[in-house]
Amino acid sequence: MSAYLDHAATTPVCPQAAQAAFQVMTEEFGNPSAQYAPGREAAGRLRERRAAVAAALGCAPEELYFTSCGTEGDNWSIRAAVQHGRRVGRHIITTAIEHSAVLETCKALAAQGYEVTYLKPDRRGHVSIADLEAALRPDTVLVSMMLVNNELGTLQPVRQAGELLRRTGSAALLHTDAVQAFLKVPFTPAQLGVDLLTVSGHKIGAPKGVGAQYIRAGLKLSPLLYGGGQENALRSGTEATAQIAALAAACQAWQADFPQRMAQIRDYALTALSSVPGLEIVSPGDAPHICAISLPGYPSEMLVRELSDRGVWVSSGSACHKGRPSHVFAALGLPKRTLMGVLRVSFAPSTTPGEIDALRESLVEITKSRIAMR
Numbered sequence: 001m002s003a004y005l006d007h008a009a010t011t012p013v014c015p016q017a018a019q020a021a022f023q024v025m026t027e028e029f030g031n032p033s034a035q036y037a038p039g040r041e042a043a044g045r046l047r048e049r050r051a052a053v054a055a056a057l058g059c060a061p062e063e064l065y066f067t068s069c070g071t072e073g074d075n076w077s078i079r080a081a082v083q084h085g086r087r088v089g090r091h092i093i094t095t096a097i098e099h100s101a102v103l104e105t106c107k108a109l110a111a112q113g114y115e116v117t118y119l120k121p122d123r124r125g126h127v128s129i130a131d132l133e134a135a136l137r138p139d140t141v142l143v144s145m146m147l148v149n150n151e152l153g154t155l156q157p158v159r160q161a162g163e164l165l166r167r168t169g170s171a172a173l174l175h176t177d178a179v180q181a182f183l184k185v186p187f188t189p190a191q192l193g194v195d196l197l198t199v200s201g202h203k204i205g206a207p208k209g210v211g212a213q214y215i216r217a218g219l220k221l222s223p224l225l226y227g228g229g230q231e232n233a234l235r236s237g238t239e240a241t242a243q244i245a246a247l248a249a250a251c252q253a254w255q256a257d258f259p260q261r262m263a264q265i266r267d268y269a270l271t272a273l274s275s276v277p278g279l280e281i282v283s284p285g286d287a288p289h290i291c292a293i294s295l296p297g298y299p300s301e302m303l304v305r306e307l308s309d310r311g312v313w314v315s316s317g318s319a320c321h322k323g324r325p326s327h328v329f330a331a332l333g334l335p336k337r338t339l340m341g342v343l344r345v346s347f348a349p350s351t352t353p354g355e356i357d358a359l360r361e362s363l364v365e366i367t368k369s370r371i372a373m374r
């Protein structure tokens with residue numbers, strides 16, 4: 001039996017999404033900008049699909065822009081926010097545990113003279129509002145704080161960050177990368193008090209290559225792409241109608257009890273895996289679908305390979321390669337042996353106890369057949 005336990009990396013496309021995409025590709029293939037009937041029909045469908053995704057996100061359709069992925073939304077948000085604040089200053093605050101789509105964009109801006117403050121997490125993977133308050137300056141133009149960390153499953157205090165910015169009268173815009181939070185934890189952009197929010201389709205049963213970007217009504221931002229004026233002239237380019245249809249269908253197919261189902265299987269996993277000799281829980285996950293574990297003394301890369309040979313697929317963390325631990329786990333200040341043996345395990349609503357048992361049994365086998373490094 002195989003066990004796919006890396007749903008935070010990507011999810012299989014749900015049948016409703018695949019069918020919706022197929023129908024658009026083969027039948028509703030008109031260009032939404034065309035003035036004749038198939039074009040007008042495509043434009044109408046696009047409006048319906050924007051409304052469906054906006055409803056799932058809890059915002060107005062006019063606040064929702066289709067993108068190609070979460071990386072695009074993160075890049076756009078950060079670059080447009082610093083452009084927006086150009087008369088205020090050149091200071092950005094983010095966290096040390098963001099996805100590389102945020103960190104690398106900040107790094108590129110730092111090379112252009114922006115100053116970036118990275119909030120450090122505590123041992124359990126949470127950044128603090130007190131640290132944010134201490135870092136905030138009159139010239140801060142952007143706070144970018146993810147909602148759910150992709151390797152730890154920890155929730156970050158985005159709502160409190162919004163409250164802080166309002167209370168202090170800060171001119172900084174607030175962006176959240178909600179790629180791992182969308183449909184997994186309850187929120188709306190308005191509840192969080194964010195100006196910008198990024199999500200991605202392939203984490204929720206839509207195909208890769210489609211995402212959505214929330215821009216608060218009334219916020220005037222610079223376009224990401226110039227051209228034919230699509231997406232309210234902020235992101236030109238003929239709309240990816242098939243992917244967008246799939247994203248809307250995936251949102252509609254998502255059921256209200258999915259988070260609860262994932263939380264149940266996560267709790268089952270945490271209990272089952274605790275019986276593996278030597279195993280440590282690095283993060284039990286605040287979000288229902290991600291947790292992190294470690295087998296100190298067993299390098300993650302080896303574990304991933306050995307598990308894969310047994311048909312069990314988990315991740316060693318998004319940036320862990322060539323013996324280097326991911327920046328997220330490194331930021332926790334874990335002991336070296338724990339750090340080197342970290343694995344991320346992530347779930348779908350369809351994940352079964354049998355898949356968890358396969359992971360547990362394989363880990364037990366590996367610890368029996370290989371001697372831990374000191």
Ligand code: PLP
Binds near residue numbers: 009
């Ligand atoms: N942000 C987070 C937190 C993610 O987990 C990911 C994907 O793993 C991304 C951004 C990038 O999204 P995409 O793969 O759609 O570019």
